[in-house]
Amino acid sequence: MKVMNLSRRRALQIGAAAGALIAAPAYLHAAPARIVIIGGGFGGAAAARAAKAQMPNAEVVLLSDQKRFWMCPGSNAVIAGMQDIGSIEVGYDAVIKRGIDVRFTRANAIDADKHHVMTADGQTIRYDKLIMSPGVALNYSGIEGINEMTVDRVPHAWKAGPQTTLLADQLATIPDGGLFVLSMPRAPYRCPPAPAERACLVAHYLKHNKPGARLLILDAKDSFPFQDLFTEAWDTLYSDIIEYRAIADDGAVREVDPETLTAFTDFDEIKADVLNVIPPQTAGQIAIDAGATDDTGWCPIDIKTFESSLLKDVYVIGDSALTEALPKAGSTAASQARVAVNSAVADLTGTTAQRPSWIANCYSQAAPDYGLRLGASYHLEDGHVVRNGTDFSVLGADADTRESDARYAEVWLEQIKSEIWG
Numbered sequence: 001m002k003v004m005n006l007s008r009r010r011a012l013q014i015g016a017a018a019g020a021l022i023a024a025p026a027y028l029h030a031a032p033a034r035i036v037i038i039g040g041g042f043g044g045a046a047a048a049r050a051a052k053a054q055m056p057n058a059e060v061v062l063l064s065d066q067k068r069f070w071m072c073p074g075s076n077a078v079i080a081g082m083q084d085i086g087s088i089e090v091g092y093d094a095v096i097k098r099g100i101d102v103r104f105t106r107a108n109a110i111d112a113d114k115h116h117v118m119t120a121d122g123q124t125i126r127y128d129k130l131i132m133s134p135g136v137a138l139n140y141s142g143i144e145g146i147n148e149m150t151v152d153r154v155p156h157a158w159k160a161g162p163q164t165t166l167l168a169d170q171l172a173t174i175p176d177g178g179l180f181v182l183s184m185p186r187a188p189y190r191c192p193p194a195p196a197e198r199a200c201l202v203a204h205y206l207k208h209n210k211p212g213a214r215l216l217i218l219d220a221k222d223s224f225p226f227q228d229l230f231t232e233a234w235d236t237l238y239s240d241i242i243e244y245r246a247i248a249d250d251g252a253v254r255e256v257d258p259e260t261l262t263a264f265t266d267f268d269e270i271k272a273d274v275l276n277v278i279p280p281q282t283a284g285q286i287a288i289d290a291g292a293t294d295d296t297g298w299c300p301i302d303i304k305t306f307e308s309s310l311l312k313d314v315y316v317i318g319d320s321a322l323t324e325a326l327p328k329a330g331s332t333a334a335s336q337a338r339v340a341v342n343s344a345v346a347d348l349t350g351t352t353a354q355r356p357s358w359i360a361n362c363y364s365q366a367a368p369d370y371g372l373r374l375g376a377s378y379h380l381e382d383g384h385v386v387r388n389g390t391d392f393s394v395l396g397a398d399a400d401t402r403e404s405d406a407r408y409a410e411v412w413l414e415q416i417k418s419e420i421w422g
């Protein structure tokens, strides 16, 4: 592996993320309180850690509906056979060692008036402050023929874990000359650049393992984030493999036959060997059931505090929240965790919360030695989120830069893994 040359800004971004999670214990003498957190992913586990660090006397309860968690960042590399599934898997031993009460059960309902969470295994847990980070729910209502019951045949792999392994296995069995169809969702969705990263790494696999095989991308929108950078990568590396159709070129998938793996657009009928439909998304189901969503399907919040606009003493962070310019990213969820915890603790202790700021680090790989830096930082200006710094790759960068950025993406992944679950 090459020696990293991290720029000062990138080092600062990592520092900011670390600071978000290992904040000084400023409220040692606060009255005992109970902070309950739903979801042990990026936002939830980061919030649990920040809450225990900021308010050591508080009882911090983390509800996770799975004993192991698989990170989505890095999952496209697993699909392409570049990494093992173990590289994106984490557990909760270190979180438990920090004094956090991790309970492996699903939150089934919330009574916001009584300040209670009811769980699948029959517990009723009282809270003073509730932080929800349940990720996304997949919404198949706009695509006929498929639903949650057909994901074994037509995987989304947009929640990492068994779906990641399934899509990797399907890719590995595609015939030479075969067709992989990738359907990109309309916005907003989890991790704006990640479908294009998936396209790159699937194409990388096809190029090196399946002569004559092709990738067709059907996009339900006009364009996608960082399209110029990804198109440059496709043109450089995969020009004979990738075809992209935007919605204007009949890119929206309207119906799917899961038996024959046929995708129907407005005017076309495409038979695939592997069909990967990433459906539109909404806030996680518990947020919908709790009444924390509005008619957008996402959770409106006070952007300064992340407290729900609809439920008092309930904070919504991560992909489920409606967050103005902030992208739906794990790194952003972790910095939102700090803002929400800061605000909840300030409320509980009668102190003043710090000024909020956030980061987003969606590093992508176009090939094992071709990385793209897609980082940004944000702060609050006149009550709104404003991007105040970027660390974006540029068009036409040389091969050394692309390679060093690919290594950087791997370093970043290990870093955030240990910051949150380590």
Ligand SMILES: Cc1cc2nc3c(=O)[nH]c(=O)nc-3n(C[C@H](O)[C@H](O)[C@H](O)COP(=O)(O)OP(=O)(O)OC[C@H]3O[C@@H](n4cnc5c(N)ncnc54)[C@H](O)[C@@H]3O)c2cc1C
Residues within 6 Å of the ligand: 038, 039, 040, 041, 042, 043, 044, 063, 064, 065, 066, 069, 071, 072, 073, 074, 075, 076, 105, 106, 107, 108, 133, 134, 135, 136, 157, 158, 159, 190, 191, 194, 195, 284, 285, 286, 317, 318, 319, 320, 328, 329, 330, 331, 332, 333, 360, 361, 362, 363, 364
């Ligand atoms: C392919 C891909 C690549 C990505 N790459 C990047 C990247 O490079 N950088 C980046 O920053 N982000 C990346 N992301 C985005 C990132 O994964 C998400 O933004 C992040 O996971 C959001 O965190 P979250 O806490 O909202 O949800 P999650 O991390 O999904 O965590 C939610 C957790 O809550 C659990 N849960 C849900 N409901 C309940 C309930 N009722 N009770 C108990 N538990 C519950 C879920 O099972 C899950 O474990 C990527 C995403 C994808 C799909």
